[in-house]
Amino acid sequence: MGPLTGFRMIEIAGIGPGQFCGMLLADMGAQLIRIDRTAATDLGMPSKYNLMNRSRPAIGVDLKSQSGVDLVLRLCENADALFEGFRPGVMERLGLGPDDCMARNERLVYGRMTGWGQTGPLAGAVGHDGNYAALTGVISAIGEKDGPPSIPLNLTADFGGGGAYLAIGILAALLEASRSGKGQVVDAAMVDGAASLMTMFYGLHAAGFWRDQRGSNILDGAAPFYRTYRTSDDTYVIVCAIERRFFKALIDLLAIHDIDLAEQHDQSKWPAQIERFEAVFASKTRDEWCELLEGTNACFAPVLSLAEAPKHPHNEARKTFVTVDGILQPAAAPRFSRTKSEIQNAPGEAGENDRKALLDWGLSELEVNDLL
Numbered sequence: 628m629g630p631l632t633g634f635r636m637i638e639i640a641g642i643g644p645g646q647f648c649g650m651l652l653a654d655m656g657a658q659l660i661r662i663d664r665t666a667a668t669d670l671g672m673p674s675k676y677n678l679m680n681r682s683r684p685a686i687g688v689d690l691k692s693q694s695g696v697d698l699v700l701r702l703c704e705n706a707d708a709l710f711e712g713f714r715p716g717v718m719e720r721l722g723l724g725p726d727d728c729m730a731r732n733e734r735l736v737y738g739r740m741t742g743w744g745q746t747g748p749l750a751g752a753v754g755h756d757g758n759y760a761a762l763t764g765v766i767s768a769i770g771e772k773d774g775p776p777s778i779p780l781n782l783t784a785d786f787g788g789g790g791a792y793l794a795i796g797i798l799a800a801l802l803e804a805s806r807s808g809k810g811q812v813v814d815a816a817m818v819d820g821a822a823s824l825m826t827m828f829y830g831l832h833a834a835g836f837w838r839d840q841r842g843s844n845i846l847d848g849a850a851p852f853y854r855t856y857r858t859s860d861d862t863y864v865i866v867c868a869i870e871r872r873f874f875k876a877l878i879d880l881l882a883i884h885d886i887d888l889a890e891q892h893d894q895s896k897w898p899a900q901i902e903r904f905e906a907v908f909a910s911k912t913r914d915e916w917c918e919l920l921e922g923t924n925a926c927f928a929p930v931l932s933l934a935e936a937p938k939h940p941h942n943e944a945r946k947t948f949v950t951v952d953g954i955l956q957p958a959a960a961p962r963f964s965r966t967k968s969e970i971q972n973a974p975g976e977a978g979e980n981d982r983k984a985l986l987d988w989g990l991s992e993l994e995v996n997d998l999l
Contacts, residue, residue, distance in 0.1 A: 629656020629959075630966040634707045634801070635988070637662060637699065638683070639690075639723075640977075641712035643756070643781070644789030644817060645740045646679045648710060651794045653682035654959035655968045660984050661685035662699060663977035678956050680974035686985065687978035696722045698998060703728045703735055705989055707804075708797050710738030710813075714753075715745050725812050735810040736800040740793050742784070744816030756781035756817065759788070763822040764829075772842030772849065788820025845869070845892075851900035852877065852891065855930055856908035863930035864908060864916050876924035881907050 631652060638649040640663040653659040661680065665687040674680070689695040700723070703709060709728055711718055718724045725737045742759050743749040760766050760783045761776075770777035796813035804810050831837035831844075843849050852868040868877040874891050878884075886903060890896045908916065913929050920927035931939060937948035937955055949958045952973035959968035985995045 628966055629654065629968040630963055631655040631657035632966065634658065635705055636660075636797075637702050637706050637709040639699075639709070639711035639713070639718070640664065640685065641740070643712070643785045644793060644815075645710060645712035647786050647790030648738075648740065648793040648797070649683065650679045650681060651790065652797070654970060656966065658987070659683040660702065660988060661977075662688050662690070665689050665978070674974055674976050675952055675954060677974050678954065681951065681956075682959075682971035684980040684984035685975065685977040686981045690721050690723070694998070699723055700728065700731050701990070701994075702988060703731045706732065706735060707801060708736040708738060708810075710740060710793060710797060712740040715741065715750050729810055733809055734804050736797055736804060736813065737810065738793050738797045738800075738813040738815060740789060740815050740817075742817045744819060745814045756783070756785040756789075759784040759817040760821050762818055764825055765821050767839075768825075768828065768841050768847065770841045772840065774842075776841065783824060784817040784821040788822075788824050789815065789817040792820035792823070849894075849897065851897055851904050854901065854904070856905055858908055858913045858916060859910060860912040860914075862913040864913055864920075865928050865930055866904075867926040867928075869926070873924050873926050877920075877926070880920060880923060880925050883907060 634657045636649075636652055636657050636659045638645065638659055638661045640646070640661050649659055649661060659682070661683050663685040688698060690699070699709075711723075719727075728737060729735050739745060741750070742754040743752060757766065757778055760779070763784075765783045766776045766778065768776075769779055793813065793815035796815050800811050800813050828837055832839060837844050841847055846853060848854050850869075852866060852874050855863045855865045857863055866877055868874040871888065871891060875888055878886055878888070881904075883903060886900055887896075890900075911919075916927070917929050921929070929939075936942060942948060947958055948955055949970065950956075951970050954973065956970075959970055962968065981999060982995055985998065986992070990998075
């Protein structure tokens with residue numbers, strides 16, 4: 628029974644950030660119903676692998692029919708929140724905009740997930756994670772100094788700046804509604820969230836501690852003490868020994884005696900120090916370095932692949948990965964001491980649990996039969 632048990636939420640199905648938000652809320656115990664297309668979108672894989680659809684049922688609804696719209700409005704009457712991920716104006720044209728839904732329930736929190744936001748010159752434009760991350764300085768800051776920018780998967784805008792911020796916004800609005808008795812609209816834009824994630828770096832840049840050139844700063848791979856290194860078995864390790872005492876632990880454990888501890892932050896010394904570390908780390912396998920450095924003050928970790936990460940002893944001990952319906956996947960996060968989050972069920976096809984989902988929401992047998 629997660630901390631959101633008892634809260635009812637409606638997810639207007641989409642892909643990416645809204646889907647991720649739905650997973651987070653459902654894993655934390657919210658009774659969430661996913662309003663999906665009547666015809667499944669073909670992702671080229673069985674639905675059981677679409678892991679972000681876990682923990683809640685999906686019902687197939689035609690939102691272009693009046694009966695489909697009426698169903699969503701009916702569900703809004705007993706809901707705490709609804710969230711959607713269409714471009715601005717789409718929900719209004721369907722008859723399911725904030726005014727329509729909140730007229731049925733003034734306490735309803737209405738979450739809106741877009742790339743560019745509800746306003747601004749790009750509000751109606753299409754885009755994906757990389758576009759929003761590029762516009763906020765994220766993409767420019769990541770990559771080798773003399774190479775092209777790197778794309779950090781779709782973590783910074785889709786999931787970090789998008790889905791996670793939408794979940795935070797919905798929960799904050801629910802807290803406020805519990806006091807005021809009134810809902811509100813949450814405008815969660817990936818471009819805003821991605822910018823927010825860069826707050827520290829904008830501060831460092833303003834203070835003169837961050838060069839506006841990738842691969843040239845303390846946290847972007849330029850520093851010898853915060854960098855990945857290739858090992859003798861052609862795998863990688865990473866060290867993140869930023870603080871002086873951790874850097875000392877690193878060079879002591881590596882038996883490197885020709886690097887002056889006082890020169891750790893002298894950027895003119897970094898190229899030579901990197902060469903020295905590269906030569907040392909290339910002398911042993913990743914496993915040998917793990918045996919020597921893992922768990923020490925050197926701030927060391929092996930760089931693991933998706934196949935390797937679940938097998939690491941620390942991840943195994945914490946059950947960071949779990950198996951549901953035969954599929955290995957990340958467990959619910961974060962963790963709670965009393966009201967524990969958990970994966971409620973494996974993802975399923977839209978429509979396979981329509982009757983149960985609607986009855987659980989409180990609709991009568993007669994209403995459900997009519998809808999089906």
